[in-house]
Amino acid sequence: MSDARTTKAEHIRHILETEGAAIEQNTQGFNDGRYESVADLEDYEGLKREAREIKEDAIERLPELLDDLREAVEANGGTLYLADDAADANEYVRQVVDDADGERVVKSKSMTTEELELNTVLETDGVDVVETDLGEWVLQLADEAPSHIVAPAIHKSRESIAALFEARFDPDQSLESAEELTRFARERLGEQLADADVGVTGANFVTADSGTMALVTSEGNARKTVAATDVHVAVAGVEKVVPTVEDLAPFLELIGRSGTGQDITSYVSLLTPPVGSPTLDFAADERGTPDDREFHLVLVDNGRLAMRQDDDLRETLYCIRCSACSNACANFQQVGGHVFGGETYSGGIATGWEAGVEGTDVAAEFNDLCTGCSRCVNACPVGIDIPWINTVVRDRINRGDVDADEGAVEWLVEGLTPDADPSGVDVQKRLFGNFGTVARLGSATAPLSNWVADTDVARALAERFVGIDRRRDLPQFQRETFREWVSARDGLALADAERTVVLFPDLYTNHVQVERGKAAVRTLEALGVAVQVPDVTASGRAPLSQGMIATARERAEAVAEALVPHVEAGYDIVVIEPSDHALFQREYEKLLDEPSHEALAANSYELLEYVYGLLANGADADELADGDGERVAYHSHCQQRTLGVERYTEAVLDERDFDVVTSDAECCGMAGSFGYKQEYYDVSVAVGEDLTAQFRTEETADRAVVASGTSCLDQLEDLLERPSRHPIELLAPE
C-alpha cells in the first residue's frame, strides 16, 4: 500500500507541475465569475430551489416522462431509442451511421458519448469521427482525455496548442495568437463539417411535452453539426428529461452562471428535431428541404435507472453538468480532472457518476480528493449534497476488499482503534477515523508522546505504514486536557449567571487547542454566561471524513444522548470547532433520528455566532478585550462559510476595534486528515499556498493570523511560519 501511496503522490506531483498552473488560472476564473454572475440575480436561491424541484419531480416520474417523450419524438418524425448500456447505445448509433452510408461523423461536445466511448466504436468501422468543439478537437488531435467537464482542454496552454497544430498540420503561416489558432481550427473544421454525413450531439435537457432538446454551447459548432448534416443523432443520459419547455427557464438562467460564470452562453439551441432548416449539400451546392432530415434520440441508461433506486446516489441524477463543483473545489483548482476524475467525469459530483456508471472501484481511485469542505454545496445549482455522496461512496469502498498488503500493521491499528466499521477500512483511514482514541492516548502520555512521535524513526514508520507525510508537523497533544482544566477550576456559578450554555469540548479543543477552550470559557463567563462542559468529545467528524459512517453514527448518537437532555432543559449548545458545528447542522441529519437532529441543529451555535448574539441582546461588549486597532488577517473555515456564519466573527472583531482583513480562499487545504496523508501532501500545500499568499501581501504580511478551524490553524502555522490563533483568544478578557 505504501507503494501505491508513493505512486499516487508522484502522479499528483507530475500533474501539479505540468497542468496545475493552467487549471488553477482557469478554474479560479470560472469560480470568481460564478460569484459575480449569480450576484446579479434577483432571486438566486429561489431559482436554485425551482431547478431542484423540477429535477426531483422529473426523476420521480421518469418512466412516465419517457413515455410522453417517445410519443412526442415519434409525432415529430424522429425515433427514440432507449439503450440499456454502452454497448447497446453504440450498436444503435453505428447502425444509424451505416444506414446513412456515413463516412464522416461530426460531433459536438458530449460527455455521454465519451462515457460510451462511441468514437472508438465508430472508428473501428472505418468512420472518420471529427470532434468540432475546439477544445475536444485539440484533445482528439493530442490523444488526451478531458481535464474538465465543460472546458475539456483547460490544462493546455496556448503555446502547447500552437505546437500541436504545427506538428500535425505544418500550416503555411505559423500560428501564435489565440485568434490565429481559432481561425485555423474554424476553417479546417468548416471543411470537414461541409462534407459530413451524420451529426452527433449531446443534449443538456430534453422536454417530454414537445420532444425539444436544449443544447447549451458557445462556439456555434453544435449548431453547425445539426445544420450541415441530414442525419442528426442526439445522445444523452435518461436523466436529462424534464417535463416541459417552460421548465427549462431556471436551468438556462443558472447553468452558465454556475459553470463558467457567464450569465448565459452564446447559444442555447432549442431543437425539436428533425429541425425545420433546409438541408445543405455543399458538394453539389444544393439546398434540400427540411423533409430530407432524419433524427434519432438515443437515451442511455448505463446504470442510471439503478441510481434512481439508490437513496444515496439518486441525487447525482439531478446534476446538470455545469462544473460548479469542480471550479469551487480548492483541490480541483490545483489538479483538475486528470487527478480528480474517473473514466469520464471529474470533480466532486464525479464520484456519484463514476460509482453509478462504472462502479465503486473507479470512484475509489479519486474519491479521497473530496475532503468534505462543502464549498460545492452552495455552488451547485440543484443543491446536491455532493460531500455526502462522496462520503457514502467512501463508505462503500471501505466495505470492499481488504488490501492484502495491509495485514501486517492492521492488527496494530485495529487494536488501537475499536470502531464499528468493517475490516476493509484502509489502515490510514482507520487511524484518522479514530482520532479520538489517538488524542486520548496522546494527552495521557504527553509530552513523551509528542517527543516520540516527532523522532525520525517514528515519522518514517508512520509514513511507511500509515501514510502520514513526514514533512507535516504533528498535532502537539496537551498533558492537561480542556475538560481537566474545567473540572479543576471554580467557574461562574449557575446561580450568579444570567444564562447557562453547554460548551462542546471537541477533540481538538480538548487535547490540542486547549487554549481556545479556556478563552471561550473566560469570554462566555465575562458576558454573564455559566458554562457547562459535558463528558463527550468525539463528534463523529473524524470517522465520517474517512467514510466510516457506522462509527460516525455511533459517535453522533453518543453526542445526542449527552446533549439533547441539555437542550430539553433549555440550554443552548455552543461549539468551538466549526467542522463540528457544521456536523451538528448538516450531516447529523443523515446520522441521527429527526427529532435529535432538529434539537441539536436548532439549538447549537458556533462560538462567535453565540457571542455576537449575546452582544446583540445587551451583553456588555466592554467586558471583552479591546482590539485597539490591532491588525488581523482572518481565515474563516470552509464549512463555516457554507453555513454563512463567518460574518459573526468578523462583526465581533470589528465591534471590539480589531482591523480585520478576511481571506477569500475556498479552503485552507488541510481539511482534517487530508494534509497529513502522504499521497495528498503536495495538493494540500498547493491549496494552502493560495491562502497564505493572501496573508503575505504588503497589506497583510504584518497582521496577526486568526483562524476558526483547527485544520486551518495547523495549515497556516505550517506554511506561514507565523503564530495563528482562534479569534476567541483575541477577544477573551485576561
Next chain:
Amino acid sequence: MTTDTTDAAGRDRVLGRFRDRLDDFDVSHTTVDPDGVSDAVEAVLEPPAIGVDLPEGRGELPPGVTTVWSPADLRGAATGVTPASLGIADYGSLVLPTTADGVEPVSLFADRHVAVVAEDDVVGGMASALARLGDRFRADRGSAIVATGPSATADMGALVQGAHGPKAVHAIIVRS
C-alpha cells in the same frame, strides 16, 4: 428579472434593459421605424450578403442582400441578415427561429450577423420567452436558437470572439 408589462413606462423599461444587455454582450444595435430598416441594414453590412425575408410589417432588406442563395453562397457570405422572433431583455438575447428559408444557417455561417427584431417581440425574462416558445413548439414542433452575443471560445488559451459562428452581431430593433 425584468417584468413584462404593457404600459408605456413598463415597455420602455424592458426595451432599455434589452439595449443595455445587448451592449453588455457586445451586440451593436440601432432602433428604426419599419421604413428605416433597409437603410439600417445597408449601413452595417459587408458584402457579399445573404438574407432571409423579413415578416410582414418589419421592413425590407436592401437590394444588396440576396435571399436566393446556395450552400456555396452561404460559405462565401460576409454578412447574413435574418429576422429574430423574440428578444429577451434580461440577457440581450435574440431568438432565431428555425425556418425552411434558412434563418439558422444564414445567421450562423457568415462572420457578421444582422438580426431584425420588433420592439413588440422583446420580452422581459427567460421565463416569458420560454412560455411563448413552449406554446409554439408544442403546436408546430418548431425550433429556435437563443443567441446572445457573437460566438466565442476560450479553448485556444484566451477568449476569442468568432469561433464557428459570427464574430460580430448587430441588432436592428423595429419600432411598432
